[in-house]
Amino acid sequence: MKDLQQLVRPNIWSLKPYSSARDEFKGEASVYLDANENPLRDNYNRYPDPLQWTLKAKIAEVKGVAAESIFLGNGSDEPIDLVFRIFCEPAVDNVVAMNPTYGMYQVCADINHVEYRKVALNKDFSLNADRILRATDANTKIIFLCSPNNPTGNLLDKKEVEKIITSFDGIVVVDEAYIDFASEGTLMAELDNYPNLIILQTFSKAWGLAAVRLGMAFASPEIIGLFNKVKYPYNVNALTQEFVSKALDNTAQTKAWIDTILKGRSYLVGELSKNKLVEKIYPTDANFVLVKVADAVGIYNKLAEKGIIVRNRNSVAMCGGCLRITVGTEEENRSLITALQHLQ
Numbered sequence: 001m002k003d004l005q006q007l008v009r010p011n012i013w014s015l016k017p018y019s020s021a022r023d024e025f026k027g028e029a030s031v032y033l034d035a036n037e038n039p040l041r042d043n044y045n046r047y048p049d050p051l052q053w054t055l056k057a058k059i060a061e062v063k064g065v066a067a068e069s070i071f072l073g074n075g076s077d078e079p080i081d082l083v084f085r086i087f088c089e090p091a092v093d094n095v096v097a098m099n100p101t102y103g104m105y106q107v108c109a110d111i112n113h114v115e116y117r118k119v120a121l122n123k124d125f126s127l128n129a130d131r132i133l134r135a136t137d138a139n140t141k142i143i144f145l146c147s148p149n150n151p152t153g154n155l156l157d158k159k160e161v162e163k164i165i166t167s168f169d170g171i172v173v174v175d176e177a178y179i180d181f182a183s184e185g186t187l188m189a190e191l192d193n194y195p196n197l198i199i200l201q202t203f204s205k206a207w208g209l210a211a212v213r214l215g216m217a218f219a220s221p222e223i224i225g226l227f228n229k230v231k232y233p234y235n236v237n238a239l240t241q242e243f244v245s246k247a248l249d250n251t252a253q254t255k256a257w258i259d260t261i262l263k264g265r266s267y268l269v270g271e272l273s274k275n276k277l278v279e280k281i282y283p284t285d286a287n288f289v290l291v292k293v294a295d296a297v298g299i300y301n302k303l304a305e306k307g308i309i310v311r312n313r314n315s316v317a318m319c320g321g322c323l324r325i326t327v328g329t330e331e332e333n334r335s336l337i338t339a340l341q342h343l344q
């Protein structure tokens with residue numbers, strides 16, 4: 001890896017971040033007259049902890065990492081955008097990503113005026129590390145990987161991922177939004193070995209909290225420090241911090257949900273494989289299944305008429321004819337299967 005300073009935009013490296021009232025006085029006091037808050041309301045009238053230490057302490061325990069290696073943001077969308085703003089000089093630098101993959105990486109690249117280089121996955125959606133590495137040049141700051149990948153559903157081969165991390169001298173972002181549904185493959189234990197690795201996870205999927213908007217980035221304390229410098233001072237509101245803190249007290253619930261979703265996934269795969277409209281079911285390590293069907297647009301529309309909405313991925317690279325189906329409740333899964341039986 002290059003020196004961090006060589007990778008970071010010079011204006012960000014030298015940035016003096018906004019210093020809030022909560023940053024400047026951190027102890028306990030009896031009279032707070034420092035933040036122009038309204039003292040008359042007795043709850044939610046105070047600015048929240050800008051670095052969310054109470055929440056991070058709980059996440060640190062659940063994930064087995066130091067609290068200093070955690071960044072929390074308004075969904076994963078926030079750390080995805082921040083890595084561009086921290087590392088990529090607009091109109092100069094570029095990033096490399098596998099294709100097909102999650103659409104937000106390209107949207108953030110476009111917003112930040114950063115060239116986005118797409119590298120095709122193999123036909124079976126596996127990762128070719130050498131092809132990714134060949135697409136990089138001196139101005140490549142970040143490589144984006146997604147495992148399990150969206151919309152294909154497969155886990156990437158850990159050896160290929162680690163080859164990219166160890167061979168590339170810039171930043172590697174590995175998006176593990178769906179890792180809770182995979183039986184292996186997280187790079188969390190490797191965080192200390194790879195100073196250029198940023199792992200993304202989220203409360204939106206297995207934790208069932210898409211509405212509260214909380215995403216996590218795990219990286220070296222130095223990289224986390226850069227995130228903290230660039231983020232909005234109060235990027236995670238007090239309601240979200242408290243709500244997710246409570247959810248973390250019941251990890252057994254999340255585990256039970258994951259079990260149920262995995263059973264639902266097996267049911268869907270089993271039933272879909274009996275349906276004549278289904279040409280191929282791609283192997284999945286996520287809470288969705290990508291299926292190739294005879295007529296994706298036609299089937300999408302007919303399901304929608306029955307009030308069943310799946311994701312039409314027909315126009316995504318290498319996904320022609322494909323629908324992406326999220327695992328639902330037992331009843332929802334049965335509705336989908338019944339509807340598809342009637343269409344064949």
Ligand SMILES: *Cc1c(COP(=O)(O)O)cnc(C)c1O
Nearest residue numbers: 075076077102150177202204215
């Ligand atoms: C759903 C998803 C996320 C989660 O995004 P949030 O902003 O945390 O809700 C991140 N990455 C991928 C690949 C996803 O599919």
